[in-house]
Amino acid sequence: MKLPTISIIIPTLNAQKALKTCLNSVKRQDYPKSKIKLIIADGGSTDHTINVAQSFNAKIVHNPLKTGEAGKAVAIKHVTTKYLCLLDSDNILPDKFWLKFQIQILQSNLKLIGVEPIAFTYRRQAGFIERYSALIGANDPYAFVTGVYDKKNYINYRWTDLNIKQFDKGDYIQVILDPKLTLPTIGANSTIYKSSFLKKNLTSDYLFDIDILQSSSKPIYFAKSKTTITHTFCESSVSKFIKKQQRRLTDYYHYQKLRRYSWQKVKPTKFILYSISLILPLKDSLIGFSHQPDPAWLFHPLACLITLFIYSIVTIKFRLGLLKPLNRRQWKQ
Numbered sequence: 001m002k003l004p005t006i007s008i009i010i011p012t013l014n015a016q017k018a019l020k021t022c023l024n025s026v027k028r029q030d031y032p033k034s035k036i037k038l039i040i041a042d043g044g045s046t047d048h049t050i051n052v053a054q055s056f057n058a059k060i061v062h063n064p065l066k067t068g069e070a071g072k073a074v075a076i077k078h079v080t081t082k083y084l085c086l087l088d089s090d091n092i093l094p095d096k097f098w099l100k101f102q103i104q105i106l107q108s109n110l111k112l113i114g115v116e117p118i119a120f121t122y123r124r125q126a127g128f129i130e131r132y133s134a135l136i137g138a139n140d141p142y143a144f145v146t147g148v149y150d151k152k153n154y155i156n157y158r159w160t161d162l163n164i165k166q167f168d169k170g171d172y173i174q175v176i177l178d179p180k181l182t183l184p185t186i187g188a189n190s191t192i193y194k195s196s197f198l199k200k201n202l203t204s205d206y207l208f209d210i211d212i213l214q215s216s217s218k219p220i221y222f223a224k225s226k227t228t229i230t231h232t233f234c235e236s237s238v239s240k241f242i243k244k245q246q247r248r249l250t251d252y253y254h255y256q257k258l259r260r261y262s263w264q265k266v267k268p269t270k271f272i273l274y275s276i277s278l279i280l281p282l283k284d285s286l287i288g289f290s291h292q293p294d295p296a297w298l299f300h301p302l303a304c305l306i307t308l309f310i311y312s313i314v315t316i317k318f319r320l321g322l323l324k325p326l327n328r329r330q331w332k333q
Contacts (some may be wrong), residue, residue: 001104005035007084007195011063013043015089016052018232021284023056025093025230031100039078041071058224065205067251072207079195086209088189092230102192105172105223113126116191117221118159118173119152120231122292127235131296132303140248141232141303142311145271150184150224154292155284159224160184166224173224180216182265186222187304189212189258190229204258211260237308245307248327249314268311275304 008026008300009095019040026036038058041052052333061078063071070087090164093099105115105219120134137153138144146155147161162184165176177183187193188209198207201215213220234240252259266308274280289297 001045001108003035003100003103003109004083005037005080005081005104006192007037007075007079007082007204008038008087009039009041009072009075009079010087010089011041011043011051011068011075012089013066013068013071013126014047014049014266016045016049017087018046019049021050022087022089022091023052023058026087026099027056028096029093030096031101031103037079037081037195039075041075043071045323067165067206069206069208069251069255073202073205076195076198076202076207078242079199080248081271082195083192084195085192086187086189088231090232091189092121094228094230098227098229101171101227102225106192106194109169109174109221109223112174112194112222112223113197113220113261114187114191114193115172115225116150116186117227117229119222119228120227122154123230124294126232127237128296128299129172129234129236129238129241130232131294132299133231135292135296136300137187137233140179140245141300141307142268142271144266145274145304146182146183146266148266150188151258153288157291160229169223171226173226175222175224177213177220177222179216179218179220179250183210183213183261185210189231192246206255206258208253208255208259208261214260239304241312242306245310245313250323250326253314253318253323257328271304272308275308 023328039061040053040058041061041063043063050060063074063075083204085237102115106112122131122134133139135154136144137151137159138149143149150160152159162182198290201212234244278301281304285300314323
């Protein structure tokens, strides 16, 4: 099978260390180097991020709006290839065949508009929050508890709790998404798309991952490949976890008018009752521990409480008109 040229898009903001690791994993791919086009959308880094990107011969584009979503949108305008891959700087391709495997899935089924891994890579040596995210199949416990997560977990071994049409195709699960219904948090980092789909449906200066799928008027054929993606999410830093949860909801409220995906459909009541009960998070932690023993499960009840507290504070500020956009000048990965 002839391998096509692919653009790999990475938004950055002070991400020198994570970016180097990410790009090294891209460099190691068993894929023709001449057919990988790196595009770094930088939001004004003041560290050595640009130098790192240039050392890998990446094309640098300026992202004046700074956010990752804006960076993806800016970079897409520079894509001339049939396929593009959305990566975050804290992603690592887990093996040298990763890119080829994903592309071959897309080429084998012309109905598919995108493909993403079915799970996060679980690494014993990783930070406990990275391991925790891989274990529950989500970076946000809110997504896990409300069932909209999109990565396989070690509690019930599902990749989502939503009722979605899916068919096992061997190397991947073919998923048929109805844009009119609630969708899982699909299409984020490590997703490979047909470039034409994104270019056709991107109508703003921001690419919000799951929103782009709801821009279609027809059912969408997507693939969950039976592989993983390494996401070094927060490593072992609770303070970074807190900052990222705050950023997640603050950005949601700030850009709410631009969003298609309605989180109002994902009722918070279940998450509130689940978190404050303490028993339910502990129960899931014990079930998960019995399937994959790891002390990182102990973070689950705390992660739920932290998320509940932060989301409550941010929501109250929003309702009172006191919520301000985050200042990203000092942000770093």
